[in-house]
Every structure is written in structure tokens, then in C-alpha cells.
Amino acid sequence: MIPRYSRPEMTAIWSPETKFKIWYEIEAHACDAQAALGVIPKANAEAVWKAKDVAFDVARIDEIEAVTKHDVIAFLTHLAEHIGADEARFVHQGMTSSDVLDTTLNVQLVRAADILLADMDRVLAALKKRAFEHKDTVRIGRSHGIHAEPTTMGLTFARFYAEMERGRQRLVHAREEIATGAISGAVGTFANIDPAVEEHVCLQLGLKPEPISTQVIPRDRHAMFFATLGVIASSMENIAIEIRHMQRTEVLEAEEFFSPGQKGSSAMPHKRNPVLTENLTGLARLVRMTVIPAMENVALWHERDISHSSVERGIAPDATITLDFALSRLAGVIEKLVIYPENMLRNMNKFKGLVMSQRVLLALTQAGVSREDAYRLVQRNAMKVWEQGADFKTELLGDAEVTAALSPAEIEEKFDLGYHTKHVDTIFRRVFGAL
Amino acid sequence: MIPRYSRPEMTAIWSPETKFKIWYEIEAHACDAQAALGVIPKANAEAVWKAKDVAFDVARIDEIEAVTKHDVIAFLTHLAEHIGADEARFVHQGMTSSDVLDTTLNVQLVRAADILLADMDRVLAALKKRAFEHKDTVRIGRSHGIHAEPTTMGLTFARFYAEMERGRQRLVHAREEIATGAISGAVGTFANIDPAVEEHVCLQLGLKPEPISTQVIPRDRHAMFFATLGVIASSMENIAIEIRHMQRTEVLEAEEFFSPGQKGSSAMPHKRNPVLTENLTGLARLVRMTVIPAMENVALWHERDISHSSVERGIAPDATITLDFALSRLAGVIEKLVIYPENMLRNMNKFKGLVMSQRVLLALTQAGVSREDAYRLVQRNAMKVWEQGADFKTELLGDAEVTAALSPAEIEEKFDLGYHTKHVDTIFRRVFGAL
């Protein structure tokens, strides 16, 4: 977790305070269930709720842990300080530490997913708004970084929207996968605790009971969760790279918002760096690097080894905090991105009219010119544009062999941008539904 | 692709023959759609189907490509050799190579997913069968590789079943995600081809039209696909590691099947190596390594750069062929795994009765003995087992301080294995439904 790439709401999920609060809730709900089963006295279960509004003292718990060398026991000892040693007697009965720890981790991941979903909603809203705003803003489409055929800026935003929407659905799935709890004992057999306790606690915490666990909840669920974050981070990188390209000095079709007062640029107006999207490119790597260790965590020995634990202490906060920060930053970048439609036109016409050469070629062949001749005709006029900066349409209109096959009006029509944008609405309907 | 880790059906999906067949189908269906739109003559569209049963000549296509330097043009030239140059005139009209190539890749991935789903069904069937077979076969549950509490072999199979079942559902999702096609032109604007063509071709091939594409289908779909294979491979490794542990000379609770005739072992009966599951451990790494490059492929420049292509030429066949082989091998290993229930009991009793020490401790405290005293009592008897090989129950029954708190019958009851297996049926119902 890197403080400068962290936001408080997500960071709070991973604080000791939150962790102890969830531990408490699990223990308290478990007591209720045990009391309902008649395993422990109702009064003791009720007593636990006396600590409902307590903010547990992390320093005190650490102090106890320094003695007991066991975090859960330290917490339970501290809890007893709040509700009374006698009343606390039955707390945790029949449970193992992992019941508490693993269920807690999943509660945290579910909450993290909820924040990330909200982040994605903001990104989606921004993308949609910008897509409609620039639905008809023509710019050159590029393959291999080379001009190809015209498209619109709105389509670029729309495809990022569609990609993020897919990412959102994947995260909904991943959240559902991780929303399980387990209170099943040392090897998952419920030997010392009734499955009804697990069911009750899970219900209260918004989880489903893990159908079959060992000492721990199976780690394929977590692997899928982190893999999903990795894909979302990669989609984020996809958007970031596009913006970085657009902001290049030679392209300058868009810029990250730069507040007028922001110093440093004053003397060098061209020196506005796409530092936010460069940063997002790096953050994507940080999220993605958690995927492989999460997968390596799946194969535990027998009913559990604890090798996954240190990994998760790192990657669980790191991946969620980083992605939360990054998505939030991404939303801001998109919302405020400065678009330069005139530069888009200027770039498209760098080689005047040349991006239409393929359409002209096609028209010539359709007009009966042989493929070889059509090539020759297009090429000789194209080369004048390429080498001498001529205007492609003008050259074609002045080439007798071309005009023998295509009328001036037909030639003119080939340079109509509407030809390229005629299906923009169709695509928008596919992405956003009825317009 | 490593021949020895390949099976013919999956390998065939990635053969040039299959690829050309799919190219052909896309072109033929596209002609139908173009004819229906009135863009090309119906007769030409029909003529394309003359090649319906042709096995395209890969060597001939390679020969043409050596001249044209373009694979799709080479194929189209060869196709014209089959259906007539004149009839072939309108084939591919308005399309770009990527329309064919990308849609084909997804058809291949869908077919690969179908084989993998069948593989997983076989693994699931084997796991279920073995789970019920050993539902009540008691063995020691282990955490950290150390004996903890009893469980059953059936529960081990059942949890692998549940994990693989989750993997299967993930693959169903991933298959659905990748089942899209795109025929949208050089930058995805449908400038030169009507969206109806895309719709028709996709319908015929069992795909959905990609709502919005550039020159290519967005790569987040593929990233998710490979990530899913990576998680499944990790679950496979989980099973493999369990079997490798069980086959250790000192544990010997199970062995990979070893045919009686298999030489090499004859002189050294203990030297039966779990080479299949060791192999699966390695194969899991090979599948998993494709995840990061698939994610790195997502961020393409503008409407496409071709950096993803070489990656996919490697990882698409490699990951699917390797996982298919591995799942098939895994199914065989599980189906024929030799289980040694007696060794399980022998291992559990390595320290006679000691795995019950925690239950005894609990019983003593519940009988009113103070926590400190209970520890002391259990410990002094446990140490005799640990250090002198005594029998724990016998020692307890002979310890007056213990018997003062617990009757012989009560002590006896603490060693009842049924205590640990009483919820096996509950868990089986959760995993497999009604028994």
C-alpha cells in the first residue's frame, strides 16, 4: 500500500479497527446461533452485544498479543475486558481462528468489491457522457499507429465504455464468488460446531456458507478475484495508453486537464505531461502483479498450509487500494479530458485526402477498371500527396484516366466523411441501448 | 505446444486445415448476407458453397502466400481455384483480414472451451464417484502438514469436486465472453459493410456480434479467458499436490495406478513415483504463464496494433492444448487412484490417540477442571505417548486426576471417530445435492 495511491474509504477496510469490528460481529452472531441451538446460555450470547458500539483499542490488543503470541486470543481477551470475563466465557466456543480470519477476509473483499463497483460506475458515467458529447467528432482511425480510415471520438469512448461494462460484470461475478463464509472447525468437518452456526453468521454478514471448506475457504475463489482485478486494470491501461498517445506533442488531440493556475507549465505551454495516465499505466502493473501469487496460493497442502497468508496480507490491501485509487483517478481524467476536435481534423488531413485512397481504389474497380490499372491510377496521385504535399482530391479530379472512370461528383462523394460515420448510431445503440 | 502433452482433438482445432475451414465458412456466410442485402449477386453467393466439402490444400495456399505475402489473399486465391475465378469475384467484399482472423480465433477458442468443458465433466464424474466410494473412509486431517483432527477421504474428493465445479462455471462464463465475432471493417465503423453481415455470420457460427470493435475484437475478452484457464490449472495443481503428498513413502495413503506389468518397479516395490501428478504440477505452471501476456495484450494502440498477434499464436494453442491434456490425465489419475484405507488409519494412529488430545482438554474444562489444570493433565499423558509410544486413552484411564473428572465412558467417548464424521452427509448434500 503506497499512501499517495490510497483513498481513505478503501484503506479503512484494511485497518485493524475494521478487522476487529468484523471479528467481533462474527463472534457475536456465532454466540446467538449457539444460544439458539442451546449450546451456550442465551444470557451470555446477549452479553456479547454490549460491545456493539465499542471501538476496539488496537494498541491494547497488540499489548495482549505480545504476551499470548496469538492474535485471536488477544482480541478475545480484550473483548472480555469490555463485556466481563464471565459473560465472555462462551465466546468463540467450538470455533478455530481460521473460521474468524477467513470469513473476515471475505467480508473485506466483498466490501472492497462494492467500492470498486462504485468506482467503475463513475468511470462508466464519465465515458458515456463523453461518448455522446463526441459522438460525431470525426478523427482518423489508426491501425499500427498509422492513419487508416476515419472514425469518431465518440466511438473511442463508447468502446472503452463497453469494455469497462464487461469489467463491471466480471467484478459482480468475482464479488459473488468471494462472498462466502466458513465456520467449520480445524479441518472443516463441523466436529465441534453445528453447521447452523455457519449459516446464521453468513446470513447476518451477507455471505453464503462455503459448501465445503477445510480449515480455510478454498483459494480458487480468491485467485479468481485477483485475476478479475488484473483484467480490469488492463482495461484501465488500455484507456490510459490511448490518452497518452492523444496528448503527444505531435498528435495533441486531447490533454489531461491542467488547471490554469498550475505552475511549471507557464513558461512552456507545450509541456503539459500526461502524468496521470502514465501513472495509471504503472498502477495497472501493480494490480496485475498480484494475479500470479494469488494463483500460486491455490494449491495448499492437505487441509491447509499457511503459505497463502503472508501473500494475502500484501496483495489483498495492495490490489484493492491501488485499483480503487486508479479507477477514481481514471474517472477524473475522463471527466475533465480536454478534447481538440480541430487538431483531429488537422491530423487526419496531414496527407491531404490520402486516407480516402482505398475508397477511391475500390470505386475504380467497381467502375470497371482492372485491379492493376486502378492501383496504378491511385498510386500515381497518392504519391504526389505523399511526396509533394498535393491535395489528393484535386489531383484525382485533374487525372483524365481517373475522370474517365469516375465523374467529378462520384470522386467528390468518395471524400464524404458521412460514409464513415453512417453506422455510429447503430453502434451506439448496441453499446448504450436506445438512444 | 509440446507433442507429448497434446491430444489430437484439441490440436486439430489449431491446425491450418481447421483454420481455413473456418475462414471459408465466414466468407461463405458473409456472401449469403451480402446477397440478401443485394450487395452482391445471389448466384455468386451460392457458388461459394460449391466448396462446402473441400479439404483445402494447405501446401498450395502456402505456395500462393509465398508470392502474395498475405495469408488471407492466398486463401481467397486458392478458394477461387475451387469455385471459379468469376464466381469468386465478390468473396470478401467490404471485409478486412481481421474480420476473418479475429472471428476465427474466437470460434477456435469456443471450440477449445467445449472440449475443456467435456474434460472437466470427466474429472467431475471421477471425483464424485471416488467421493462417494470413500465417503466414510477416515483419515487424519492435516494443517501445516501436521496431524490435526480426523476427516474422511470422501471429503477430500468432495472439496476437489466443488472446486472443479466452480472452475467449470467460470469456464462457461469465459466461453460466453469469447463467443463473439466482428465483421466491422478496418477501424470498426462498418463503413464498407453493413452490420447485417456481421449479424448473419455470427448467427451461423454460434457467436454474438461484438457490440463495438475496432479493427479487432477487444482483448479484455481474451485476457479473461486465459485468466480463467489459469485458475482452473491452479485448482488442478491443488489436486495434484494432494496426491503427491499421499504417495510419499512415509504417508502412502494413495498411489497413482501402476499397471502390474510396468517394469522398473519390480525390484523396488516402494519405488512407484507419482510422476503423473508431478507432471500436472508442471503443466499448471505452463498454463498459468499465459495469463500475464494475455493481460499485457489488452492495451493496444488506437484502433489496433498487432503486438497481441504473436503472443496469441503461442498462448492460444499452448494453453488450451496443455490444459486439455492435463485435465484428461487428471481424470485418469483420479479414476484409477489406488487408495489405502489401512495406511490412513495407521498414520492417524502414529501417536496413539494423540489427535484426540484437544477434545479431551475441552472435556476436562467442561467438567469443571480449570484451564491450567486441564492443560497439565493432558500434557503429562500426551508426553508419554509422544516420547514413549504409549497409548493416550490407556494413559488417561490410568490417571486418577483425569478419572476424577471424567468417567471411563466419557473418556472412551472422546475417542469415537463418529464425532468427527457426523456431518459428512450434511456436507455431501451441500456439494452434490440430495444423496
Next chain:
Amino acid sequence: MIPRYSRPEMTAIWSPETKFKIWYEIEAHACDAQAALGVIPKANAEAVWKAKDVAFDVARIDEIEAVTKHDVIAFLTHLAEHIGADEARFVHQGMTSSDVLDTTLNVQLVRAADILLADMDRVLAALKKRAFEHKDTVRIGRSHGIHAEPTTMGLTFARFYAEMERGRQRLVHAREEIATGAISGAVGTFANIDPAVEEHVCLQLGLKPEPISTQVIPRDRHAMFFATLGVIASSMENIAIEIRHMQRTEVLEAEEFFSPGQKGSSAMPHKRNPVLTENLTGLARLVRMTVIPAMENVALWHERDISHSSVERGIAPDATITLDFALSRLAGVIEKLVIYPENMLRNMNKFKGLVMSQRVLLALTQAGVSREDAYRLVQRNAMKVWEQGADFKTELLGDAEVTAALSPAEIEEKFDLGYHTKHVDTIFRRVFGAL
């Protein structure tokens, strides 16, 4: 950085205090060089050293940065508060922020490497000590987890020593690679500063001047550094896995040290978990996961993009702090590892004498018995051991067909452990030099 897996000395390297101290030293040395070149007045250069013993006030610098939005400017402003605005006038002249930041990062990585080298020395010393201690402690060598032929515990320690020694040499290389500094300006041309400044600063900081830089030091150096940490972490995992296996209940050839007072184990003497080495297994994954992002950082756009920066803010402290902690923990584990030689013998003889079957087979063929007959003879006696728990040697001595080929003395000799350990000294000399 996970506090519980951090040690203060390494953590301190990555503190803001240390960072500012290094920044200060770079600026002060640069002023000296500039003064020597006559670019700035000597008095101003000398004045900078007034702050030599200042502990910079991080909160104050943060406060200034909140206004200036630039970390280096904030620091320089704070520095001026210590040495006087007028005296500070020439500090940083001709330099860019990256000159300071990138050189500082490398100073930090070099210092981190020095700590890691010391850690490895401690691991090496422990391995060597234990290797000699158990040079002749026989135990069974295993391939595939299955008993193969005898070896010694000393050889196990010796091979870990050799592997760690290789890791140490790699780290020496990686440290050398990263020990460069650059003060070359905005695009690395030295346009605004003389190369002599870079040379002087590097000399003072124990670095070499980067022969050619852009705005930044090339990131292949860092990629190699993290890759090297990844390999060392993997070697650490190799040792950890061995210990985890040895501590399994069924094997119990060694245990992590468990202090007598450590509670929890008192009632269950068998329940001593190898939690430290399991932890090391997980920490290895955390170190290893930094390798790919470090490699992705190499390809920066033109003279630099800042995508690497956020990655390094994460992985540089994380990988070095985690590996430092892990190596230190590893050293402790090895130093105090409890070895059980009797259990090693007991395990080796689980199937009495059977591990010698291959030697007997060889002896029979060498004595003129045909390969087929030799197999048959060995097999029929081996199976009695395997199935009925007989003693292999006894059976052989009682088998007339065997004794027809081999005398009792010859049979006896085949069970001599010295046969297997005769080259232990040779190997030790190879690893440790003259004994």
C-alpha cells in the same frame, strides 16, 4: 510493505528522512563540483554543508509541497530555511528533479543490497555450521517423494549453501549493476550541466556515472536487480519446502525450533507447525511477483515516461524489505532447526532394507545372474518386505538362489551405508574448499 514482515534497518532506507538525506548529499556534492568548475561561488557551495547534521523535517517539507505541488522544490525551499535563502541560491542549478530522484533510488537499492548481502552471509554461516554438524547424519534420499538411496543431512545443508552462495554472487553482480548515478539533465545531454558534476557526485556516493542516460537511468538495470531478488527468493523457498516436508507428522526428521514455554503445543505435542517456513514460502511469492512489473518498466517512451515510477514506489521497498525479513527469518530457522537423526534412520528403514534392493540387483547381475533372473530374485524377496514387513537382508540370506550367487558377506556388504557416504568429503571439499 507489511509491518509484521519488516525489519527496521531496511525499512529506514525507504523512509522520507533517508530519502531527504540522500537528496541533500547529492545537492551538496553537486554544489562542490559546480564551484570547482567555477559555475557557482565557492562560498555558496560551502554554505550548503552547514546542514550536514540536520535531520530534515518531513512534516515541514510536506507542508511546503502542499503549496508548491513539487517534492524537490519543497525540499529545496526547506533546505534554504536551514542554510539561508541567499546562500541556497545556487543549489540544484542546472539539474532536473530526475537527476536527484533517480540517483537517490540507486543509492537506496545499493544500501538495500548491502543489507541483503549481510543477511545472506548469516544464512550461509548457518548452513555451513549445520552442514558440518550433520555431515555424516545418514538419511534416505528421495526422488518424487519416494525413498531412493541413502544420503546425509549434511549434503542437504551443503547444497543449500552452494545455492545461496550462487545467489550471493548474483546479488553482488546486481548491486554493481545498480550502482550508477546520473546528473545529465532533462534529456540526458548535459546541456545545462557539466559531466564533471555527475562524476564528482557519483564518486562521493560510491556510484559510477551512468555512461548514457536519458532523463532517467535505464530501467534494464532495475529489472535485473529485481529478477535477481526473485531468484534468491526462489532458492529460499527451496529450503523452506525441504523443512516443511521434514516436519510433516509422518516424516518428522526435523522441526522448526519451538521454545519450551511456547503455549498451545503443551496439550498436543505433535502439533508443532512449520509456520515460519510456510511463511517463507508465501514471502517468496511476494518477492517474485515484483519481477514482471520491473521488466515491464524497461520499455519507456522516448527519453522517459513516468509509468515506472508508481511501480517502483511499490516494489522497491516491498521486495527489499520482504526479502530482508525473510532471509533473516530463514537464518534463524536454520540456526535453530531441531534435527532428529533417529527418525531419519527409522524412516529409511520403513521397509526394512528395501532401499538397497537396487544395489543387490546390480550385484546379482555382476555375479553372472541374468538380468531377468536377478529381477525375479530381488522381486520375490522385496515383496515379502513390502507386503509382510519382513527384513530384506534376512530374506536374501535365506534365499538359496540368491546365496548361490552371492556369499553372505557379499550380501551383508550391500547393506553397508558407507557405500553411499564415501564421497561426502569429496563433495564437501567442492562446496566449502579444503576441510
Next chain:
Amino acid sequence: MIPRYSRPEMTAIWSPETKFKIWYEIEAHACDAQAALGVIPKANAEAVWKAKDVAFDVARIDEIEAVTKHDVIAFLTHLAEHIGADEARFVHQGMTSSDVLDTTLNVQLVRAADILLADMDRVLAALKKRAFEHKDTVRIGRSHGIHAEPTTMGLTFARFYAEMERGRQRLVHAREEIATGAISGAVGTFANIDPAVEEHVCLQLGLKPEPISTQVIPRDRHAMFFATLGVIASSMENIAIEIRHMQRTEVLEAEEFFSPGQKGSSAMPHKRNPVLTENLTGLARLVRMTVIPAMENVALWHERDISHSSVERGIAPDATITLDFALSRLAGVIEKLVIYPENMLRNMNKFKGLVMSQRVLLALTQAGVSREDAYRLVQRNAMKVWEQGADFKTELLGDAEVTAALSPAEIEEKFDLGYHTKHVDTIFRRVFGAL
């Protein structure tokens, strides 16, 4: 291994023919050593060399393996067919399969490294040639994709040279690390074979004896090898990305060579795609993905498990063949790269003179203008360039407040490109030695 990304010389290293040839050499040299020790008859050792020029029949060996289910035995059987069953009797005596297999793998990796080193030499030669050719070809240096200060194309080539040279040294190290052989028996104790055999075989094959092995050569060596290839691949990507950027339509400072006859471009002269460097970007990912599995291979169980084997069957050929192809392609790209110096100047002057704004700012402050005033002066002239396309120098010369501080000659001097290139020779000397 992807045929289209493979070159015959490297592919040949991984062919069965080569493998069997190396097996043969190991066995033959081992026989010599065994004969010298008096373990086997000299005549038998000599007889083995009868097969010196035999091209082993892979199909025949496969046929035998189908029966024996063991590759090394199959080979030995086939070998006996060449040299006589009786003469072959002592071949492989005292050795285990891994002795042959592992030593062979290292021979293959060493040979692969030699080819890669030659590839790198070609890349280095090309970079050096182009560096000197364009030592003084000025172009704009960019940070964040935004114009910063002038640099030269020669410096770009020079820094790639320096980076590749570092890569080459790393590969020399990695080659040295992997150049070991082991003939030490089933668990590495030399129980059945004298260490002298290992020494002799290694000497003959250009390897060093592995100081201590188990059944296998330790895998940290291989991990380091693949990690090194990963770093080199990343450096290759660094060059590829630069070229892809330079070829963008809007930048067009360089292009991959495009032979005049190459069709497809004829009609669209701007549509020359940097497909080779895009391809290299993808190939870098393929090489890099082998690093993590190679590291996961390090931690084997006890004296060996075979999980590494399937991984290496994939990554050893894949990584070396792919990198060989890629480096060779990279060399060709660099050798023939078409550079457009005029476009470099045109790009640099996109905003006429604006890249010098920082120098002017500095000059104003040095001339005694306050920082605030200097900013204001530079900014108001810079904005005219930025917004109205004015020429920066002209504007400055016409601004009375500016000329009050700086003489026209001083202003003129600030636009001297020589200021930026004055240390190019210094840097070249650092990189290439004396010029």
C-alpha cells in the same frame, strides 16, 4: 515454438537428433572415464566410438520406447544396435537417466546462449553503425511523449547500444552459470560412480562439474538463465517501442524498411505499418512469460521431483528460439531503418522555437530579472507561439522588456542547437570508447 518465429540453427539445438547426439557423447565420454578408472574394459569404451558418425534414427528409438516406456533405455538399446550388444554392455554403467538428461539440457542451453550472443553482436554492430551515422542528427528529446529539449538520433542508438551491451554481459554470466554437468547418481552421492567420470565428461563437453547436485542439477541456475533472457527481451521491447513511436503517421521520424516492390502500400503510401517492431513487442512478452515458471521450478521436493521437466520442455526451446528469431529480426530492422532527419527538424519546430523557452527563462533570471517577472515575460511570448503559431525568437526580439535584459545576440544564442549537442562526443566516448 511457433514455426514462423523460428530459425533453423536454434531450432536444431532442440531437435531429437541433437539430443540423442549429446546423449551419445556423454555416454561415450563416460565410458572412457570408466575405462581409465578400470571399472569397465577399455575395449568396450573404445567400441562405443564406432557410432561417432552415426545419425541416430529417431523413429527407431521411438519405436523401442513404445515398448520399454523409457527414453534413455530406448536410446541405449538403439545404440547397441550400432555398436553390438556385447560391446554396449557397459554403457551407462553406474549412471542414472538424469545424469544424461540434465547434462544434455545444459549443453543445449549453452549452445543456445552462444547463438544468442552472436545475435546480440549483430544487433550491437547495427546499433553502433547507426549511432555514428546519426551522431549529430538533431531531434527533439521527449519526456512523457511531450517535447522537452533537443538531443540527437545518435544518442538514441547509443543508449540502446549501451543497454544491449549490458544485456550481452548478463548473458555471458548466465551462460557461465548454466555451463555445468552432473554425473552423480540417483541422489547425487556418487555411490555408484566415481566423481572422476563427471569431471572427464564435463571437461570434454566444455562444462564444469556441478559442485553438488541431487538427482538433478539445481534449478536456480536455470531460473537465472530465463530471467536474463527476460531482461534482454525487455530491452528489445524498449527499442521496438521507440521505432513504433517514430513511425506514427504524425511523427514519421523513421520507418521500418519497406521494399519498393512490397504491394499493399502502393495505393496508400502512408500505410506502412511498423509490423516488425509490433511483432517484437509481442515476442518480448512470450520470452518474459517463461521467467516465473522457471523460478517456480527452483523449489523441488527433496532430492528431486519431476515437476520442472514439463515446464522446461516448453520454455527452454520456446524462450531461446523466440529470442533468437526476435534478435535477428531486430538486427535487420535497425540495419535497414529509414531515418527522416528533415521530419525530425520539422517536428522539433512544430511550435516554433518553443522548446528553447526554458533556456530563455534561465537566461533572464541569470540576467537579474526576478523569477516571477522572467516567467511572465517568457509566458506571454510563448503563448503567442502556442496559440497563434508565432515564432518564439521573433517575438522575444520584439519584446522590449525582454531585450532590456538580454541583447539580441544573447537571445540568438539561446536558440543555438550546439548548446544541446556539445557533450555528444563525451557520451559517445563513454559508450564506445575512444572515437
